[in-house]
Amino acid sequence: MNPLGAVFWFISILGVPVSGVAPHAQVALQPFSTGARAADQQNPPVVIASKPFGESFLLAEMFAQLVESRGIPVERRPGLGATEIAFQALRAGAIDVYPEYTGTGLVAILGEDPAGSPGEVFRRVSMEFRGRWGIHWLPPLGFENTYAIAIRPGMADSLGLRTLSELATVSAGLTGGFSPDFIGREDGLPGLQTEYGIRPAEVRALLQSIKYQALALGEVDVIDGYSTDGLIARYNLTVLEDDRDFFPPYQAAALISRRLWETRPDAVKALIELSGTMDEAMMRDLNRRVEDDGEDVADVARAALAALDLVQAPAMRFLRGDESTELHFGTYMWARRSETLRLTLRHMLLVSISLFAAVLVAVPLGLILERAKIGAETVIRAIGVLQTIPSIALLAFMIPLLGIGVVPALVALFLYSLFPIVRNTFTGIRDADAAAVDSAKSLGMTQSQILRHVRLPLATPVIMAGIRTAGVITVGTATLAAFIGAGGLGDPIVAGLALSDIQMILAGAVPAALLSLVVDAMLASVEWRVTPRGVGER
């Protein structure tokens, strides 16, 4: 079997259609997708996504259950990277719906100045999104979730701080802990600096779920929270008043893809039923139940829809409440064993396909570069630079080309695997036992005979070391694939981070760590098999 044939065979046993991968990413995704089997071309599922934080998860789940209750199939893709990735995916038609905030649409997506009343901002984004991309904002859900700059109550009292203007007077002595998002965007820290003159001495980028603990522990003095956050109440924080109305209105609403708008009026109609039904108090309460009490997102969503009379009341459940948080970790893992197995298999699939493709490309490339000599270092360094591109940026960059899901994840993992393999192949071939190479040449072996019979076998341990490095790195990097909906063990990690659920994070992290050991052991046995006796340890 020729190598290319082998690749196709390998891919085909994994159930990925080989033809038509490029033109329409959705088709290629189907065999991998969790919700929908046997894609019904006439009636494809509505793809409902969220961004990676608790409230977004919850709203997306409410959307999903609402649409399902009308007999429309739904595919869920919770936890997409961030605004960038979720919006690009919607624009590319890879997803149909996700919850977004009008202020974010205005500032982060349209790049306009944060200004205007809630009504003005909504009209502005509605018009622009429809005009530019055919994307529709449904009428707002009814609550705003604006940024809430929070400090410890003790500090608020001792310094007498109530407003952001007052914070500006003492900010030079403070340490800020903000989301990476907030640090970069115009309606975030840079805007606060120009509007209020707030310039903390030090700024640390912190994940949403870590910020509150960092503030409680005194690691940072001021954080950005959300006004509907359940955690602000839990940690008893003081929210400073935005006395100059700096933050734009952040009304929550469903963002609808062009495809859904044009082809599925039934789904759109169902989603509109949720418009105007919620308020801040309700959202804060729902968030608290998910993030603080550790209740299941689906249960909370169901209860909320029932309370709004949008779906039938859920069946009574006993032993509710702290059930999930109090579980022993072993019991918890046992309860989700089939889920863990499914995620692990998906993870293995992502790792093995991308690694296999990387080996097929990187080893020959290393050989060619070693022969070419000139320019080799430049090419290898360029591949090394790929390694330094943040994975989220790389993934976001690929969405317009490849959509979301498995395909862009495979491409990203493939790119990240190249460097160690190319580098080690190049070095291993170049530095193969000089005396053996010299005598082989002196006795009349041709260049290609030397490569095949001397350099390549002698370089095997070094090349395999590169492949093993790439394998272990890929198992780790593949957890980030969850940000673009490719699944795998990153799913519980992303969800756990969003919901502040340590057990859920561990439910992804522990199997991923074990998997990296397994992958390394498997590659070690491959190394043992392909290394000729007499070379290295063999």
Added chain:
Amino acid sequence: MRDFASMNQDEAGPALETRGVTLKYGSTQVLRDVSLEVGLKESVALVGESGAGKTTLLRMFNRMVVPDDGFVGVAGRDVTKLDSVRLRRSIGYIQQEGGLLPHWTVTRNVGLVPWLTRMENPSRLAQEALERVGLSPRAFGGRLPRELSGGERQRVAVARAIAARPGIILMDEPFGALDAITRATLTKNVGELFHEIGVSALMVTHDLHVAMAFADRVAVLREGKLEQIDTPEALCSAPATGYVADLLQSAGVEVQR
């Protein structure tokens, strides 16, 4: 390569020959106008200090190094007119570390050139060559180089050089890494073997004792220049230059004046 091997026997010209060979690496003059001949079935040793250009000169005969100027001939033919891969296959070669392929068995290593030149039954030729150097094919044939002692490895390297029955053998410090007793024994054995099978040989060594025990004639190289080439006896009785005399003296060889 049968053609070169047999040619060596037939032609009248010297087995190895340089005329006016010159080579520079950057600003360093490695070889200066070196002219040297190795006759048919003759053994010549090239001696001199490190950096004198011995190895460089040796590697010109199998075209691993190309001179800036001058003529290099093998069996009376200009090496630049020959295909270098075929040339190399026709000449036996032994280097200091043996240069055995670490992942090949002794039999496969020894049968390398017969295999490259598609001779019939390389492993039988390998076994014959192993017997020639005093190693039992049954005991050693299946071993890997790392399972051999230093002396055994060099014997295998000698077997590999003679397996395809070449007319010419080049050796670069072949016994340099061995202890004194093994070195003396091997030098004697290999010298006898080469006379027995009738090959022309050129050996690079820094050890005058090895050179005198092995070679019919000894060539002294100093800073890329040939000082003297003569029989061991003539070298001792009439050193051509003060340098040769000093070299002999410092090696403890008695100079008869």
